[in-house]
Amino acid sequence: MIQNLIDGVLTGSYISLGAIGLTLVMHILRFANFSHAELLSLGAYVALVCDALVAALVPVFAVKLAPLSLTWALVLAILMSMVITGLSALLIDRLVFKRVREKGLELSMIFASFGMALIIRNVIGLFFGLSPQLYSRDIAFAMVLSRDPLLLVKPDQIFVLVAALLLMLMLHLLLSRTTFGYSLRAVAENPSLAQVNGVNLHRTIMAVWLIGGALAAVAGVFYGLSHQLIPVMGRDLLLPIFAATIVGGIGSVYGAVLGGFIVGIAGNMALVVLPSGYTPSVPFLLIIVVLMIRPHGLFGEARA
Amino acid sequence: MIGVMSYLVFFATTASILAIAVLGLNLQWGNTGLFNGGVVAFFGAGAYGTLILGGTSQEGHLGGFGVIYPLALLGGMAAAGLMAWIVGLLTLRLRHDYLAIATFGVAVAFENLMRNAEWLAGGAKGVRGFERPLRAALGDGFLYNILFFLVVLAILIATYLFLERLVASPFGRLLRAIREDEEAAQSLGKSPAKVRLTAFVTGSVILGLAGGLYGTFYAFVSPQDVLPTLTFQIWAMLIVGGAGNNRGAIFGAFLIWGAWTASGWALSRFAPIEAQLYTGSVQFVLIGSVIVGMLMWRPEGLLPERLVVSQRGSTPSNKQGE
Amino acid sequence: MSITKYLWVAIGLAVSATALPGTAEAQDCTTKIGAVLPTSVDWGRPIAETAQFAVDQVNAAGGAAGCQIEMVLRDTQVDPKVGVDAAKALVDLEGVKLLLGAVSSGVSMPILTSVTVPGDVVQMSCCSSSTAFTKLSEDGKTNGLWFRTFATTGVQSAVAAKVAADKGYKTVAVMYKNDDWGQDMARLIAADFAAVGVEVTASVAVNDGQPSYRAEVTEALASQPESLYLALYPAEGTAAVREWISLGGTQNMILANSLKSDEFRDNVGLQYLGATLGTDTASPRSESADAFRAAYVERFESEPNGPGLANSYDATMIALLAMEAAGKDASGSDIAAAIAKVTDPNGTPVSADTAGFSAAKDVLSGGGTVMYQGGTGNVRFDKNGDVSAPAVVWAFSEGGIEEVEYMSLNDVDAFITSLK
Structure with a gap:
């Protein structure tokens, strides 16, 4: 029971990171981006390549930072992947979403993102093969927190949780203490009014893609570190991330964080009450319950 | 040549069944603006309902009612309608993105239930033991396929005519009014909630009809038939064909299903042998590119909705459009 | 209106596409067999590679029933609709009498009920395991056309x-x-x-x-x-x-x-x-049983270890042996009937490789029967197309x-x- 709760918090950390990017995009650009989760797999695979590159160029970095299964090479790879994935998100917007957006039909963006998701997922599959891959084949053993009841936590997961919380804190500061944060909120509230007041709409949108892509890359690597890399990981993560975004309320960064943890915990606690075959339904039952009580999510606001 | 004919009939049957489903979705999205992300749940309810009602007795799960076929099909439609009514009551007050995800969740839960509840519908093994109507008399060769196709085609035409009438009726105008400006409609004394629910249930019954025919065609249904891919396919058909236009919906169904199958066929035929094993992934990349390209080139669909502002028959251009 | 224009274009494309086959191959005789496998899924692709590997070996032995074999492979995307349509296209447009696949029972079943049984085509699955197939066969609805090399x-x-x-x-x-x-x-x-x-x-x-x-x-x-x-x-x-x-x-x-x-x-x-210990069905204790493994290692530089690989190989080999036994221009039922001749417990043992296929050809042409010793063992089908090993x-x-x-x-x- 308590073990499930702890597991849920740990799972929630990467779901939250993914949901933050999605909620920003959904809020500023006003569309449900089905290709967002593919940025997670893109980021994870880019890091896999960078990791191998760095480790080959500077072998010293390939040593593990015990007790983590993380290496310095992977840390550098994460940073590189953040940049590359952020730029990729920007590029995809430039090539596809921007053009579709300018045509201006409500559902076009959603379907364009669905099409992009298919493209990204299968291109990754063509490049890397369809089998699972790992950053490190060694198994990092869990630490025993308590014997009765038995509580186990893996050092990697603690690292993931701490790093995710730090990133969220940085994002919080960025949004609440900087001019950029204000302009972001202004655009979200009312794009034309914000423009009249001198906010560069174009640049704000670029920033949203960069931040969203970078956070997605981290989330993807953290997922890969905790589990494994597989080309369909984006598809598998899409639903929990969407659930987190919706439960938290579209547009609310704090909502996305909370939503991520709620979805993670619910997924892990579900087995306490439901037979294991039913786990995939849990995030949705949760969404429906939350939306029944709060039609715009926990932190979301009604808007036209 | 017989082979080509036989295949085309088979293809057209599947495409027509999908076209019926696209028409159902068009009533919900195209005419009423309801973003149903769980198309496959209602489609599946129709398929499962029809096969369970009309099938022979199976050990281990519900079934064996042996209801005569037309009633079984109606039962399947009713199952879809009932589910839509419950889902609609719970979720229809949500707007776009939220509604889409909530209904998507319903579809995932539906698949999950079918996969796990063996006592209900056989679990992952699916429902079999359904005898296609009149198969004993007609055999199951080419003749049967032609007749089955004609029946499906007739149902497709009937559905089309029904929806055209409905859309042209005062109720149809009300649907569009609510889609465009709910508050204005409300201020005229209409009840948007009730109207939306009616449209949602009607559209879902049509989806259930398509599902029932689908199950009949294969004489089998399993959880693999109700995965989210189908929702995506049906939506893609509507978007490419033209939301709000029933002819666009039918056209989109044939076009997308044609492209979907033709791309697989073309890849298996023309791709070099070494590349054959990668054609699956390549095909998905192509499908994605077609959709993205379409939305960049012609987002309103190939046959866009024709908005009628004035009274019917008042302008000559309108008549011409018919 | 524009709809008719599009329709004509579509019909034109369909006609020109179907007119293509028949023009290219006139000199060498090639028999097509169909394969509907989930090549876009991680465990599906190796299964398809193994099937192609078996076809290559048979072709190295001079093909089956006097012709080279071409395996036309279609992806099912694990979507029953797509799989059924692909199977129907293979049967109607390519004229195959033998279909390998599918992997998932949920795809194999509608193919069986709506394509292969009505079309009198042999369907040989490597991996569909559902007990529903046995029941369907007991009900007499498979016409003896269904086989699987996946031991129950x-x-x-x-x-x-x-x-x-x-x-x-x-x-x-x-x-x-x-x-x-x-x-x-x-x-x-x-x-x-x-x-x-x-x-x-x-x-x-x-x-x-x-x-x-x-x-x-x-x-x-x-x-x-x-x-x-x-x-x-x-x-x-x-x-x-x-x-x-x-x-x-x-x-x-x-x-x-x-x-x-x-x-x-x-x-x-x-x-x-x-x-850790694992279980599996096995090859019999004979020298030839290693043939599959050895040839596989040579080709793929790894052991044939993965879900359904040996099964896929056996499915392909047995189907082609049966094709050889049934002779040129055999119908689906003929091929299905010939499967007993190549999995006969009293027949001449043949190994699972090119040499084995050549040996089987000699025996079969002399009117004898063979016992195929494949990657999954001495495969033998019962009356429902199920195998024990x-x-x-x-x-x-x-x-x-x-x-x-x-x-x-x-x-x-x-x-x-x-x-x-």
Whole structure:
């Protein structure tokens, strides 16, 4: 029971990171981006390549930072992947979403993102093969927190949780203490009014893609570190991330964080009450319950 | 040549069944603006309902009612309608993105239930033991396929005519009014909630009809038939064909299903042998590119909705459009 | 109106496309066979590669029934609609009399009921395991056209129970893939474990495509079993077992043959698999039985270890042997009838490679029958198209996978009877 709760918090950390990017995009650009989760797999695979590159160029970095299964090479790879994935998100917007957006039909963006998701997922599959891959084949053993009841936590997961919380804190500061944060909120509230007041709409949108892509890359690597890399990981993560975004309320960064943890915990606690075959339904039952009580999510606001 | 004919009939049957489903979705999205992300749940309810009602007795799960076929099909439609009514009551007050995800969740839960509840519908093994109507008399060769196709085609035409009438009726105008400006409609004394629910249930019954025919065609249904891919396919058909236009919906169904199958066929035929094993992934990349390209080139669909502002028959251009 | 314009374009495309075949091949004779396999899925692609490998070997032996064989491969995308349409196109447009596939029972079944049975085409699946096929055949609805080289799950589960009993395990947790195969396995294994007195502490369904299997593993772990039985595929199997071991779960594991994969061994790590035993159907004890393995290693530079690889190879080989036996321009029913001639227990044994196929050709042309000794054993089909085979218990080792114990068909049958 308590073990499930702890597991849920740990799972929630990467779901939250993914949901933050999605909620920003959904809020500023006003569309449900089905290709967002593919940025997670893109980021994870880019890091896999960078990791191998760095480790080959500077072998010293390939040593593990015990007790983590993380290496310095992977840390550098994460940073590189953040940049590359952020730029990729920007590029995809430039090539596809921007053009579709300018045509201006409500559902076009959603379907364009669905099409992009298919493209990204299968291109990754063509490049890397369809089998699972790992950053490190060694198994990092869990630490025993308590014997009765038995509580186990893996050092990697603690690292993931701490790093995710730090990133969220940085994002919080960025949004609440900087001019950029204000302009972001202004655009979200009312794009034309914000423009009249001198906010560069174009640049704000670029920033949203960069931040969203970078956070997605981290989330993807953290997922890969905790589990494994597989080309369909984006598809598998899409639903929990969407659930987190919706439960938290579209547009609310704090909502996305909370939503991520709620979805993670619910997924892990579900087995306490439901037979294991039913786990995939849990995030949705949760969404429906939350939306029944709060039609715009926990932190979301009604808007036209 | 017989082979080509036989295949085309088979293809057209599947495409027509999908076209019926696209028409159902068009009533919900195209005419009423309801973003149903769980198309496959209602489609599946129709398929499962029809096969369970009309099938022979199976050990281990519900079934064996042996209801005569037309009633079984109606039962399947009713199952879809009932589910839509419950889902609609719970979720229809949500707007776009939220509604889409909530209904998507319903579809995932539906698949999950079918996969796990063996006592209900056989679990992952699916429902079999359904005898296609009149198969004993007609055999199951080419003749049967032609007749089955004609029946499906007739149902497709009937559905089309029904929806055209409905859309042209005062109720149809009300649907569009609510889609465009709910508050204005409300201020005229209409009840948007009730109207939306009616449209949602009607559209879902049509989806259930398509599902029932689908199950009949294969004489089998399993959880693999109700995965989210189908929702995506049906939506893609509507978007490419033209939301709000029933002819666009039918056209989109044939076009997308044609492209979907033709791309697989073309890849298996023309791709070099070494590349054959990668054609699956390549095909998905192509499908994605077609959709993205379409939305960049012609987002309103190939046959866009024709908005009628004035009274019917008042302008000559309108008549011409018919 | 524009709709008619589009329609004409579509019809024009369809006609020009169908006019293409027939123009190219005039000189050499080529017989087409169809394959509908999920090539866009991780475990599906190797299955298709293995089928193509078998076709290449047959072609090296001069082809079957006097012609070179061309395998036209279509992806099912694990979508029944797509698979059925692909099968129908292969049968109607390419004129195949023999169809390999599909993998998932949910795709194979509608193909069988709506394409191959009405079209009198032999359907040979490597891997569809659902018991529904046996029932369909018993109802007389397959016209004898359905075959599968996937040994019925009963053998595997019985042997796994024997392993647990021999090892002296008192308790076991079961994790199974939540599809038709996994659900069957879970049901059978529960009964078999009970029959040998091993208590099942938890039976956990593992769904496809879940981002994390932590909760499932925690559930199994909480029941504190002495051993773990796994009926999973490598992708989710690797994830679940890594999680299991890192949380300190027992390394006394028993695996279904779906996890007999180098990828699984490498990704989990041999050091944790020392106490792990697997079950599988087996080749008979004869020299020729290694032929498949040896040729496979030469071609792919790895052992044929993965779900359905040996089954896929055997399905292709047996189907082509039957085609050879049935002769030129045979109908689907003819080929189906000829399968008994190439899996005859009293026939001349032939090995699973190019040489074996050549040898079989000589025997068959002389009016004899052959016993195909394939990658999964002395394959023999019963009247429902199901196969039974000897069994083997295996373990992971440095070099790959090695055999621990061999059970002949009689041993297996005797043990299964003792469980009842």
